[in-house]
Each structure stands twice: as C-alpha cells, then as structure tokens.
Amino acid sequence: xxxxxxxxxxxxxxxxxxxxxxxxxTHAGSIRAADAEMALQNARDVYARRGLPESVWVVRxxxxxxxxxxDRESFFEPxxxxxxxxxxxxxxxxxxxxxxx
Amino acid sequence: MNxxxxxxxxxxxxxxxxxGQRLSEWCGHAPMLEEDIALTNIALDSxxxxxxxxxxLISEGIHKGSADDLAFARSEREYLNCQLAEQPNGDFAxxxxxxxxxxxxxxxxLSNLKQMNEPIVRSVAAKLLKEKTYHLRxxxxxxxxxxxxxxxxxxxxxxxxxxxWRFVPELFVDDDIILAANKETNFxxxxxxxxxxxxxxxxxxxxxxxxxxxxxxxxxxxxxxGIHTEYLGHLxxxxxxxxxxxxxxxx
Numbered sequence: 247x248x249x250x251x252x253x254x255x256x257x258x259x260x261x262x263x264x265x266x267x268x269x270x271x272t273h274a275g276s277i278r279a280a281d282a283e284m285a286l287q288n289a290r291d292v293y294a295r296r297g298l299p300e301s302v303w304v305v306r307x308x309x310x311x312x313x314x315x316x317d318r319e320s321f322f323e324p325x326x327x328x329x330x331x332x333x334x335x336x337x338x339x340x341x342x343x344x345x346x347x
Numbered sequence: 348m349n350x351x352x353x354x355x356x357x358x359x360x361x362x363x364x365x366x367g368q369r370l371s372e373w374c375g376h377a378p379m380l381e382e383d384i385a386l387t388n389i390a391l392d393s394x395x396x397x398x399x400x401x402x403x404l405i406s407e408g409i410h411k412g413s414a415d416d417l418a419f420a421r422s423e424r425e426y427l428n429c430q431l432a433e434q435p436n437g438d439f440a441x442x443x444x445x446x447x448x449x450x451x452x453x454x455x456x457l458s459n460l461k462q463m464n465e466p467i468v469r470s471v472a473a474k475l476l477k478e479k480t481y482h483l484r485x486x487x488x489x490x491x492x493x494x495x496x497x498x499x500x501x502x503x504x505x506x507x508x509x510x511x512w513r514f515v516p517e518l519f520v521d522d523d524i525i526l527a528a529n530k531e532t533n534f535x536x537x538x539x540x541x542x543x544x545x546x547x548x549x550x551x552x553x554x555x556x557x558x559x560x561x562x563x564x565x566x567x568x569x570x571x572x573g574i575h576t577e578y579l580g581h582l583x584x585x586x587x588x589x590x591x592x593x594x595x596x597x598x
Contacts, residue, residue: 256379277381278379278380278381279381280492281492283488284488284492287385287484287485287488288381288384288385291381291384291385291388292380292381292384295384295388
C-alpha cells in the first residue's frame, strides 16, 4: 500500500462491514474518495448494496500499519510450537450445550 | 382512493421515473467508479419508487394494466413530472444540482405526507423517505464539495444554477389538483413546503460558500399538466423504444 502522490486528489480507503451487532467488522475491499464523509457514502454504495450491515467503517489505507514478509519469521514462526497457549486440556462441563469459539 | 390525491401521487411517481431515467444515462460514464455506482443506485431506487407508486394506484383502481404500462406506454402529454426532472444531465455539476433540488423538494414533500388521512399513502411515503434521506445527503454533500472546490467546479456549479433555478417555482405552486387533494385528503400544499426547502438550500449553499439563491414566486406549472420542455419527447423515445418495438417481450 503506497502513499498517494501529491497530485492525487482522491485518497484510498479500506472498507470494513459489521454484519450483526456484536460481530467484528470484516474487510470488504477498498474505495477512493476525497474525504471521510464521501468515503463513508462510497463504501455504502459499493459494498453495502446487498445484505444489511449494521455498520460501516472506513480507514485511510495509509493509516494502516501492516507486517511485512520479512517480519513473518520472527513474528509468527516461533508461535507454532507453543501449544500450551491453546485451551486443549480443558474438559467441557456436561451441562454446557454449545461452546462457541 | 380520492382522484385528486391519486393525481398528485402520479406526479410524484413520474418525477421519480424521469429522474431515474436521466440518472441511468450516467451508467459507465461517471467521473469515477464509485460515483457511477452511486448514481445508478439512486436511479434504481427511483425506478423502485415509481413502481411502488404506480402499483399502488393500480391496486386502488385508478389506472388499468401494469406498472410497466404506466411507465412505458403513455404518450408525452400524459406524463405529469415536473420540468426539472426531464432536463438533460449536462456535466456532473449540472446533474448534481438538479438532483439536489429535486431531493430537497421530495424529502420535504414525503416528510409532510405523514399528516395524510390515507394509511397506504403514509406507509409508501415512510419507505420512500428513508431512501430520499440518503439521496439528499449524497447530492447535498456533493454540492458542498463542488461549490467549495476548485475554480472550475465552482463555476460549473454556478452555471448549473443559472440554467436550473427557473424550474424551482413549478415545484411550489398550488394548482387546482393539489388544492382539492389538500381539502379532501389533507395532502400538504406545495406552497407550505417552500420554507423548509429554502432552509435546506441555504444550509448547503452556506457550507458550499455559494451565494444563497432567492426564491422566485412565479413560474410555469405546465409540467404538472403534461406540457413539457422539448427534452421529454426525446427521453421517452429512448426509454420506450424497446417495449414499443417488441410488445409483450419477456427477458
């Protein structure tokens, strides 16, 4: 995700939709708009045409910090062997009908 | 259903139909992809609104046939849309300003239909008001950005205003039909919407740093009687050609 050049009058935004109250906002795609209000409208027009999202977030792409490919080795690989971090040894009590992950 | 009320509703349905047809002309041609989708979405909303109104009038026994018949099979003098709706798109500023004027009028008209006696009309109005609230937000915010934008966007907006403002008086003149509808079914008189409309225009124009326009008192009401500008005939020939060439065609 590169920063916009000085001559670009529209900014790139990432769009996140929340399907149900309480659900996380999930990434739906990106749009271009000059400012936050138009970004919100464009996101609604482009990504909320079908279905009934509860809420829409728009974030300037340049405001998102991401991990890079070179980070992967030190950030994520060591975690693979740390199975003690998972809740695999708990016994689910008899009375619990449904356990949501 | 009261006949005068039905005619006022047909006017609104035709406003939506013609407005939708004009907006659909932008499909594939808008200045940016997001606006292409926005304008065509609004066009679809408008066709849906026309269909809802036509279907209601048919179920109340006012018209025969289907909503498609009302949309495609009438001749020019049978359409009762305001002359504003049939004006050509021009550039983006022209389309946006035309849309903003119509949205401001329709928003206040629909908001005031709550006081009517007929529940079916109130429920249709409530549904259409939700969509119209969004349309008004979209066109209003664009007027702000075009007015308070570059020198070019500002001058295009001012030119659009010069060409379109003369179609505003027609929206607020009380003729025999609306007077009867008001007396018999409590339809809001067009003239009572003027001050709310003016306030909406002034708020957006203020933010757009444009000179707030004066409301004119006189104007032609002929669109409401089926007498249109030279543009409607051409619009209708394009809109109706498929159905006229292949009557009864199905997709």
